[in-house]
Amino acid sequence: MPVELASFPLEIQEAFLIHAMLPDRWDGASGSYFGKDWSPLNDLLDINEVEDKKITCFFLKHIEGSNTININAELKRKQDADKRRK
Secondary structure (H helix, E strand, O other): OOOOHHOOOOHHHHHHHHHHHHOOOOOOOOOOOOOOOOOOHHHHHHOOOOHHHHHHHHHHHHOOOHHHHHHHHHHHHHHHHEEEOO
16 A cells, blocks of 8 residues: 555655655756756745755655656656667
């Protein structure tokens, strides 16, 4: 059974919330995923009234790292499947 977001501590819930709000960065030529654009981070932390910004950013960075690896792995699988079909 999947773990629900409510099962996590507040800082992790906030990190997932902020992660969803950050815009994605993509390479227009290759279609590779570069990760999140961190420029609006400070504003998002303030808007959401995050108290412990340091620990929330720590978890946010781990979420982004896993997310980036998963997205690029999925893109590679799709590209490899397309190459095999040709």
